Amino acid sequence: MATPNPDRRSERARHAILEAALELCQEHTYGGLTMEGIAKRAGVGKQTIYRWWPSKAAILLEALQGRSSNTLNFPDTGDLRADLRSQMTQVVAAFTDPMFAAYSKGLIAAAQSDPDIANAVVTSIIKPRVDLCIDRLTSAQKDGDIRDDVDLPAMVELLYAPLYYRLLLHTRPVSEDQVDTILDLTIAGCGA
């Protein structure tokens, strides 16, 4: 009964590693992020990290999935605009969370010259969210809220691309106001 629970110890170590990776990515470039640095910040040995993750990209992916699970919550109340607004506002909150620097400074920057990372970002972060949005738009199209000839994957790009544009090009801050403007123009363009 006095023996420490090894599962709980592992869980604490995993959590410390994920948080350390997020923090270090905020402080450095992806290039400056190392397994050594993560191990040191998390207070674990490098071998402990390699037992669970093959690469720093894999750690960041898991850390971001934990942090952004709320953006996988796509509501369907029957009010298309309200549902899109509510999901897109969660995305804005994630994009403006400093910990989310691990996404833009870390994974997306690295994805530009590493096709494996690009593929992992699409598969584990972007595609699941795009699929949920397409489900919601498909139901709106059936309800007659979106014209039948609208290409739904293109509509998803129109809704979310302007948020990524500001996040990655740093032209203006990503903002909740932006969501309303995007919705005004996109729903006017795609609505029935």
Next chain:
Amino acid sequence: MATPNPDRRSERARHAILEAALELCQEHTYGGLTMEGIAKRAGVGKQTIYRWWPSKAAILLEALQGRSSNTLNFPDTGDLRADLRSQMTQVVAAFTDPMFAAYSKGLIAAAQSDPDIANAVVTSIIKPRVDLCIDRLTSAQKDGDIRDDVDLPAMVELLYAPLYYRLLLHTRPVSEDQVDTILDLTIAGCGA
């Protein structure tokens, strides 16, 4: 009369440096691009490079401006859709030119953790093009082709952000077909 022309020699060296930077950025990450590497590929001394440019980012910016000057040509024939299509098609051609990897793999990736580079990209590449597009949209708004209540900077984002989304997130290839779909939905949403 037999003396080599120093201006012409400088011009050749400058050109060789700009091309070397573009080529190396295609082959490596931005992190892997060095002044030494550029000097070696261009066949010049490192001091020659530092005489003209303070950093590798400055070299890439100038090289890209030379390569993408055609996207600064914003037509105004009176036909809004045709004019947007023609300019956006030039952007697609630039985004799909392998030399343009210096933009996504180089500058935009580096901009995620270097605010000076982010600022230089906005000031020298993005803003001049956005301004020309806003001029064209302003004239379309005066002609009654765009509703008076449409926020023109937001319309610019709706037009170009989906191209950047595919370029930087690697979800699908940037394509000319995409331009037509974007125009269909955006003009339906913003048109008078």
